[in-house]
Each structure stands twice: as C-alpha cells, then as structure tokens.
Amino acid sequence: MWKGVEWGFKNPELELKSIDLSSNNLMGEIPKEVGYLLGLVSLNLSRNNLSGEIPSRIGNLRSLESLDLSRNHISRRIPSSLSEIDYLQKLDLSHNSLSGRIPSGRHFETFEASSFEGNIDLCGEQLNKTCPGDGDQTTEEHQEPPVKGDDSVFYEGLYISLGIGYFTGFWGLLGPLLLWPPWRIAYIRAIWISLRGGQE
Template identity: 55%
Template sequence: MLLTGIDFSSNHLTGKIPKEIELLFGLVLLNLSRNSLNGEIISNTGNLQSLEFLDLSRNHLSGKIPSSLSKIDRLAMLDLSNNDLDGKIPIGTQLESFDPVTYEGNPNLYGEPLNKKCQEETTEDQRPVAQVSDDNSIFLEALYMSMGIGFFTGFCGFIVSVLFISSYREPYSKFLNSLVIRIYLIKNSLYMARG
C-alpha cells in the first residue's frame, strides 16, 4: 500500500511482467517502457484502482489487452504502443477515450479509437473457421494416408500368402472358380428371364 510509483523504463529488462505487481494496490505510476519484456499484460491489472499512469510501450508484449483495465477510473495516461498486442480493445469509457497514438505499433489491434474496427472484426470472425478447416484437412490427410497404408499392407499380405504358400493357393483358386461360375449362372438366368 505504501509503494506508489515504479519506473523501470529504458533498461534491458527481459521476461514477463511479474504477477506480484497486481498486489500493489497503492500504485499510482507504473512505467516499464523501452525494455524487452514479453508475454501478456497481467490479466488483473484492473485491481490497481489507484493507477493514474501506465506506460508499457516499446516492449514485446503480446496477447490481448485485459478487459480489467477498463475498470480503472483514475487512469489519465496510458501508452501500450509498439508491442505485439492483438485483438479488440476492451470496451470501456477510459480505454476508448485515449488517443489512437496510445495503441499504434500494434498491427493486429483493432476497435475504438482505432479506425480498423469493421475490417478487422470481419477477419477476426473468420479466423476460427479457418482454424477448424485447417484441423479438418490435417485429420482427413492423416485418415487417407492410414487407409492407403492399411490397404497396401493387406493387399501385399494377401498376394504373398497366395503366391508363396501352396496350402492357401489351391483353396483360393477353387473359390475364385466357383465365384466365376455363380456369376455366370446368375447372368445367364437373368438374360433368359428377360428374353
């Protein structure tokens, strides 16, 4: 509760943002900009209700902007620019009221106040369908391949057994002869019935 400000900007910090930051309820200023931080923004950042200044710009942060950020009423300055964030900017008066510069440099981010809303939402809706069709095509490819291998193995086993094992060869020839004779008789009887 006593810690009100953290400024670790312009260092060479790497790794993820520590989750313990969400427990610093008295935090007013958090500046981690111009580092090499990666991973996602902490999902419970919205618990920092005293936060007025949040700068996470110029890192390698990815994933979506946590919807809990829209719950911070006191947030006067926000900068999430130049990261790898994606998805829709959460709906909330605070986040939509910031200048678009706040979110620039995140090519896969869309929603208010950015102008990419409609086009990107259509793409976002189509993504799961594409993923499902990709999964289906992989499944079908594996299915056909296994069926082909199974057929080839069974056919080779059958041919080898008929050609090289004489005890199988004779009964198989008799079976084929009787099958051909039955087909011939059925065909003739049908022909006679029509004629």
C-alpha cells in the first residue's frame, strides 16, 4: 500500500515507493542494488546493526525524499552523489561511524547538525567542525605567491654586478701587491717617499 493505493511489483525498480526496515537486527552492508530502485521515495533502515559504507549508487534515487540510516555502524565517507538528489528533504545519518568531510553542493548545506551528529570523525560546516587541512588551505589562500617582476630582476642584477665589481676591484688592486714582491716593494717605497715629503 502507498498513500491508500495498492501497487503491484512487476517492475519494482519503478513502482516500489517506500522501504521501512527500521528497528530490527539487520546486519551486514546496505545492498548496492538499492540504487536500482529508481522510484523510491522513502528509505528507512535506522536502528539496526548495518555496517560497511553508504553505496555510491544511492545517488541514482532522484525521487528520494526521505533517507534515514541513523543508529547503525555505517563507516567511511558520505558519497558525494547523495548531495545531488534534489528532492531529498529529510536526511538522518546520525550516530554511525562516518568519517571525512560532509559533501557540499546544491541544498546539502540546509540540513542541520542533528542529521550528522554522533559521527566522531565527520567534519564540515554543518557540524561547525573544521576538517584536517582546512587551516593550511586558508593560510595558503591568504599568502600571495612571490611575484618576480621587473623590479626584482633589476635589483637581482644590480647586486650581482656590485659583487663582481667589488671582487674585481679588490683583487685587481691588492692582488698584485700581495702576490708580486716587486710591485709590493715599489708600492711601499712610494708611500715612504710621500710620507717623508710631507714631513719636509
């Protein structure tokens, strides 16, 4: 029965509208085949012992309006395909073992923190909890990369020229005086003569 009407299941992928298996002792993973139930509007598997991950094919359920997988042992990341379901109005993934960043996009930010609470390793804007690496990304965004313009090239060339000029001038003048004795003797003699001339 769906909304007071009895439906047949010759084409269950199109006509099955609602599945409620909540508050049982179901174990194992959520079957990936649930992604073929294209006409599904409501899926409630809450309060079981389900484990594994949320099938990525669940994003194929474009008519889904309500999804409740709360209070299980579901782990890993929330598939990004889930954020692409436009008609999804109710979402409850609370009290599982989900981890990573809550997907963003479309209307997914409108769900409150209660939809995701109880997942210790889950992070995102909805939980007001930053994800690992968010601080580094923010720092990198505010740091302007060094730009090598015309000025930096000019000063770089200037410093190199000054260094070469200093090295050449220093050794061009003092090198011969230190290395060649005749020049050193002549230089000292010239200084001696100039000093004696100054005294006279």
